[in-house]
Amino acid sequence: MKNKHFFIIGGGDLQADLVLSAKKDFITHVFDYNESCSCKNLADYFHPISIADKEKILQLAIKFNIAGIATAATELGNLTACYIGEKLNLGTNSYECAKNTTDKSLMKKVFEKNNINHAKYFILKDEKDLEQITQFPIIIKPSDRSAGRGVVKVFDKENLKKRFYEAKDLSYNKIVLAEEVLKGRQFSVETISSHGKHQIVAITEEYLREGEFADDFLETQHLIPARVTNCEKKFIENEIMHILDAFKVKFGASHIEIKLEKIIEKRIKYKLSVIEIATRMGGLRDILIYNTSKENYLQLLIQSSLKQELKKVNTKAENFCLVKMIFTKEDYEFYKKIKTLKPQMIIKERIFIKNDEEFSYSSSLMDSKGYYYLKISKDENPENYINQLF
Structure with missing residues (x-):
């Protein structure tokens, strides 16, 4: 297939291994407005075009008659990839699915419609909306950013206004969310889907900057495999399948961040609350997965983008x-x-x-x-x- 073209949306450091994987079988194209990006010299072709410029990239996709399109760790890139994939009937999710898993205000509506546990929240568009918030601490976050940008814990009214405007400045759609602080251990679940059939590739233990009064949610380290009991693992897996179906995920990798709370009453039970879902690969996860189970997550992503049926994923960690x-x-x-x-x-x-x-x-x-x-x-x-x- 070396005469076929494959598009990678985004040229940052976390995309490098995806470019190299695709390059084994395809003529690769990378898109990024930053002409000094990490992947510029890795791909066969580099296009200094913003990953948000869907129409310009679509025209090039038609010109090169691409076999597939993908992105690894960027929300904005996922929107563009799914927009083009839907137009050209490639192995991506719908553009609506991409929007619902990028814009957290839309994401919340899908959670509510499908009875998925999530944090109670307020939508903040203007300063007057801050009057709804009477209990602290509370989490403030931009509606449509990733990598923890603008996500902070606010402990009092004095800092609320300042943090609201900081998050609003970061947000593309100028919508801010205020959420309750969820209890429990934090994990992310890494999945792969093809033709609507889902498999869990790994569960990741996530570690955040510590401190009772830490005002942000900086992720400092990730561990695979997560140290969970068989009962916890089964519970997580069942909930994740429901979430993927609720968002109508059909193809590609998904990265779902959750809180798992253990409740001890007459018998032990669990409460899983979803923080958010992204229908793209979580950053750094491909290396973590390969070095535990030898499973090639990037290759699974590429195969899915080509609409191929996927083999049973190996999740046994060595x-x-x-x-x-x-x-x-x-x-x-x-x-x-x-x-x-x-x-x-x-x-x-x-x-x-x-x-x-x-x-x-x-x-x-x-x-x-x-x-x-x-x-x-x-x-x-x-x-x-x-x-x-x-």
């Missing part, structure tokens, strides 16, 4: 894989310690920091100074590396 983001000097020092004492554990790294003077406050994943993956034996305790106790 070891743990942990990705750690570098935000602070302490994070960087721990990375250097591992690099010195246990270099064999580091299976991949992308370090952007050049000296200790560059550290400053981080508010989203986009502020990361780098990241690295650790392969951890099933005989070891991942907590030693999660909590930097080694």
Whole structure:
């Protein structure tokens, strides 16, 4: 199929492995307004076009008679990919599905219509809407951004107005959500679908910046496989299938963030609440998955985009894989310690920091100074590396 063309929407660092995977069988095209983006020189063709310019990319898709189109970790790119895929009858979800899983205000309506547990919320469009909020703490977030941008916990009325306007400035559609703070452990569920048949590829334990009064939700590290009981796993799987069907997911990867609360009454039961769903691959997940189960998530994504039937996914993990983001000097020092004492554990790294003077406050994943993956034996305790106790 090397004479067939394949489009990748977005040229950032997290798309690089997708480009290389597609390049094995296709003539690849990358689209990004940033002419210095990571993937510019990886693809066969680079187009300095904004990933939001759906019509211009559609015309090129028609010109090159593309076999498929995909994106790995960008919400805006997913909208464009699904818009073009629907127009050309490719292996993508509908444009409506992409909108419903990108705009959180639309997402909430699907949750409500299908009786899916989620955080209670208010839609905030103007300053007068803030009068609805009387209980704190509460979470403020832009309706249509990802990677934790603009997501903060507000503890009082004094900071509410300021945080509202900050989130509104970040939002493309100028809609802000105010949500209750959910209880429970946080996970993300990584799935793959083809022709409406869904499979769970992995469940990820997500770790956030700690502290009772931490005012943001910065993701600091992710662990696969998640340490859940068989009962918890079964409960999660059943709920996820319902969610995917509710959003009419047909093709591609999905990344669903959840809170799982264990309730002990006469018998143990669980409450699962959905934080949000994205119908694209979660960032960093392909490497985590490959280094636990040897499953090639990117190849599954490409096969789905070509409307192929998918094999049964292998979810049996041979070891743990942990990705750690570098935000602070302490994070960087721990990375250097591992690099010195246990270099064999580091299976991949992308370090952007050049000296200790560059550290400053981080508010989203986009502020990361780098990241690295650790392969951890099933005989070891991942907590030693999660909590930097080694």
